[in-house]
Amino acid sequence: xxxxxxxxxxxxxxxxxxxxxxxxxxxxxxxxxxxxxxxxxxxxxxxxxxxxxxxxxxxxxxxxxxxxxxxxxxxxxxxxxxxxxxxxxxxxxxxxxxxxxxxxxxxxxxxxxxxxxxxxxxxxxxxxxxxxxxxxxxxxxxxxxxxxxxxxxxxxxxxxxxxxxxxxxxxxxxxxxxxxxxxxxxxxxxxxxxxxxxxxxxxxxxxx
Numbered sequence: 001x002x003x004x005x006x007x008x009x010x011x012x013x014x015x016x017x018x019x020x021x022x023x024x025x026x027x028x029x030x031x032x033x034x035x036x037x038x039x040x041x042x043x044x045x046x047x048x049x050x051x052x053x054x055x056x057x058x059x060x061x062x063x064x065x066x067x068x069x070x071x072x073x074x075x076x077x078x079x080x081x082x083x084x085x086x087x088x089x090x091x092x093x094x095x096x097x098x099x100x101x102x103x104x105x106x107x108x109x110x111x112x113x114x115x116x117x118x119x120x121x122x123x124x125x126x127x128x129x130x131x132x133x134x135x136x137x138x139x140x141x142x143x144x145x146x147x148x149x150x151x152x153x154x155x156x157x158x159x160x161x162x163x164x165x166x167x168x169x170x171x172x173x174x175x176x177x178x179x180x181x182x183x184x185x186x187x188x189x190x191x192x193x194x195x196x197x198x199x200x201x202x203x204x205x206x207x208x
Contacts (some may be wrong), residue, residue, distance in 0.1 A: 001199050003130045004059050004089040008203070013119035017112045019100025024120035027092045029056060032064075035092050039066075042094055050099035053113060055080035056092040059129075070097075074109035082117035088126070093117045127203045132171035134158070137184075137194035139166050146187055154180040156202055171200050 012025040025042070029035050035056050043052050053075040055065035063083075065076030079093050095116040104112060132155055139147050144166045151157050155172040172180050184192055 001131050001201060002059070003128060003201075005087050005126060005128055006059075006090045007088065007121075008125040008127045011120060011124040013116075013123040015115065015119065016100070017108070017115075018102040018104060020102070020104065020112070021096075021098040021100065022112055022116040023096040023098075024116035024118075024123075025094045025096075026117075026120040026124045027094070028090060029058070029092045030090055031058070032056075032062065038092060039094065042096065046096045046098075048098075049096045051075065051097040052094060053079060053097070054092060054094040055083060055117075057083045057089050059089040070109060070113075071106055074106050075113045078110050078114040079117040082114060082121060086121050086126075088121070090129075093120055095120075127205060129201045130173060130204050132156070132173055132200050132202050133177055133196055134198045134200045135170050135172055135194045135196055137168050137170070137192060139168065139188075139192055141166060143188060143192070144168075147184070147192065150180070150183055150187055153183075158200075169197075171202050 007026055007028050010025065010027045012023060014021060014023040027038055029038065039054055046052055051068045051070055053066060053068045053070060055076050057063040063080060065080045067076045079095060083091055083093060095113050147168065148157060151170045154176040155170055158169040158171055161167040
């Protein structure tokens with residue numbers, strides 16, 4: 001279970017080059033089936049466009065692209081290069097082109113598709129899917145707020161069950177486990193401990 005960079009949600013932007021309209025869209029995906037479903041939907045939505053080009057990279061290393069009728073190496077490959085340059089995984093970028101009647105040439109096409117893909121990335125909200133340590137701990141009601149605040153300093157609260165005590169499931173970033181353990185001991189004067197119960201991938205803002 002490795003950490004990786006992706007995008008939070010679908011985003012798009014567009015520009016016009018020599019009367020050709022290029023619409024770049026980036027989409028979070030987790031499988032080739034999701035890729036094909038989105039591309040099929042896109043082609044229906046933009047059925048009157050000359051080209052609907054795409055490229056994708058999945059976190060398992062799978063990556064493919066389609067030129068959709070553009071000269072080989074001028075459309076899908078540049079989009080794939082944008083994904084790789086930005087180290088994005090589980091991501092699909094599509095670029096829809098409405099032809100404006102003026103030929104761009106192979107160099108012009110490559111630059112245009114690269115620019116459209118880059119605009120889509122710029123319009124998106126990148127996030128890191130980080131591998132965290134999943135933990136469980138129990139606390140009394142009086143200490144709950146302090147424990148919750150401490151967890152949020154180092155990771156995320158996954159679930160809280162309020163019974164005789166509060167049962168908390170949380171995710172802590174691995175590099176913070178030692179500091180979290182130390183602070184929890186100090187906060188509770190040694191009364192609270194936790195147990196590790198696995199690993200989980202969770203989204204964090206890109207700068208985390």
